[in-house]
Amino acid sequence: MLAKRIIPCLDVKDGRVVKGVNFVNLRDAGDPVELAAIYDREGADELVFLDISASVEGRATMVEVVRRTAGEITIPFTVGGGISAVEDMKRLLRAGADKIGINTAAIRNPGLITDGSRTFGAQCIVVAIDAKYNAEWEEWEVFTHGGRNATGIRALAWAQEAERRGAGELLLTSMDADGTKDGFDIALTKAVSSSVGIPVIASGGAGNAEHFANVFAEGQADAALAASIFHYKEVSVQEVKANLRGKGVNVR
Amino acid sequence: MIAIIDYGMGNLHSVSNAVERLGCEMIVTSDPERILAADGAILPGVGAFGDAMVNLRDTGLADVVKAYAASGKPLLGICLGMQLLFTESEEHGVHQGLDLLPGRVVRFAGEGDYKIPHMGWNDLAFKQESPLFEGVEPGHVYFVHSYHALPERESDLLAVTDYHQPVTAIVGRGSLFGMQFHPEKSGELGMALLRKFTDMTFGKTTIKD
Numbered sequence: 487m488l489a490k491r492i493i494p495c496l497d498v499k500d501g502r503v504v505k506g507v508n509f510v511n512l513r514d515a516g517d518p519v520e521l522a523a524i525y526d527r528e529g530a531d532e533l534v535f536l537d538i539s540a541s542v543e544g545r546a547t548m549v550e551v552v553r554r555t556a557g558e559i560t561i562p563f564t565v566g567g568g569i570s571a572v573e574d575m576k577r578l579l580r581a582g583a584d585k586i587g588i589n590t591a592a593i594r595n596p597g598l599i600t601d602g603s604r605t606f607g608a609q610c611i612v613v614a615i616d617a618k619y620n621a622e623w624e625e626w627e628v629f630t631h632g633g634r635n636a637t638g639i640r641a642l643a644w645a646q647e648a649e650r651r652g653a654g655e656l657l658l659t660s661m662d663a664d665g666t667k668d669g670f671d672i673a674l675t676k677a678v679s680s681s682v683g684i685p686v687i688a689s690g691g692a693g694n695a696e697h698f699a700n701v702f703a704e705g706q707a708d709a710a711l712a713a714s715i716f717h718y719k720e721v722s723v724q725e726v727k728a729n730l731r732g733k734g735v736n737v738r
Numbered sequence: 739m740i741a742i743i744d745y746g747m748g749n750l751h752s753v754s755n756a757v758e759r760l761g762c763e764m765i766v767t768s769d770p771e772r773i774l775a776a777d778g779a780i781l782p783g784v785g786a787f788g789d790a791m792v793n794l795r796d797t798g799l800a801d802v803v804k805a806y807a808a809s810g811k812p813l814l815g816i817c818l819g820m821q822l823l824f825t826e827s828e829e830h831g832v833h834q835g836l837d838l839l840p841g842r843v844v845r846f847a848g849e850g851d852y853k854i855p856h857m858g859w860n861d862l863a864f865k866q867e868s869p870l871f872e873g874v875e876p877g878h879v880y881f882v883h884s885y886h887a888l889p890e891r892e893s894d895l896l897a898v899t900d901y902h903q904p905v906t907a908i909v910g911r912g913s914l915f916g917m918q919f920h921p922e923k924s925g926e927l928g929m930a931l932l933r934k935f936t937d938m939t940f941g942k943t944t945i946k947d
Contacts, residue, residue, distance in 0.1 A: 489859040738878040
């Protein structure tokens, strides 16, 4: 039976991990490669690198980070952030990334999903969706630019379009839940997961091991992503998995 | 020397990285002579079956891979590279494969009933003995695919996983092997399986016919 996946996410700026990381025995807490190797050893099923560099130089540095990471870890990893052309995808995939995450650029140009999927295969293309509940619509709305800009696009319809265009997977972040540590957005995750035929990674709101069990059982997520609770050692990947195993959830 | 066959279909980097990490000399190449001279060869691949076969034929590498398989030296197909070993695939129309193993590659049935691609970590179950996993404990490995192989001969099916149906995970006959999952992305178990293959290549394990 297919296992549910636990995915730590690292924010990387100009080749360095940003947001605090609280690991002991680190030579360098800011080195994404070293952290990636630790998460691999701790049983993470995949990793996501989110490049938040604002400069061309920062993005060029990311290619180097990807190349070094690929030589260190034995699990798949996705790179997202600032990717707006098939050429960008090619550069990162050649450097050793397994999947490419696209968000704002896909909204601006949905053909990017189609082109990426045709060129590299659906399994490479992860469409990231940042969604927030719109009370007027009684539905979720897609936001871009790291959650700053409303698009007027409905999240469920966009998820289905992304699938139709060849996305292999969706990375769904609830802006309502993100940063709260009150748990994943079950309603949003379930609504999206049940309206597409591709895997959905739930993101935003993880505060403890219990929250992962909920998003798999009730939210119908295929994978769950978290950043700060892992970085700050509030809970480890092993603890999350032990909790899930205890509840009969299949994990690696 | 292990040759990783470059025919323009992706993910060479992660495969070559993994082989290098095992301490093996390797070369990523599309040169027929270098491939045929290698002690072992890996046919990787990500992408569409039809495109891959067009590339293999246009570059003449289809015949090279067949000749390599006939030489009796260890050959391993990974993911799409495994599927290419079969007779044909129905991915976007029917395409002829390398036909080194009789069988077809078909899309997961049950559209809408479960998620496709089959993506993530799934359990291996060994079906028969093989030098490829002798002494290795089965466990989870990383799959990502929308089509799966149906070998005609049961004797070619070495390991399966379960995704709403039995799914071919490892195939093999003599010195020819294929893995549907990505051993280079499958943690310690994946590395152990790759090591078995490289041990075979460098004569530490004997291949039984």
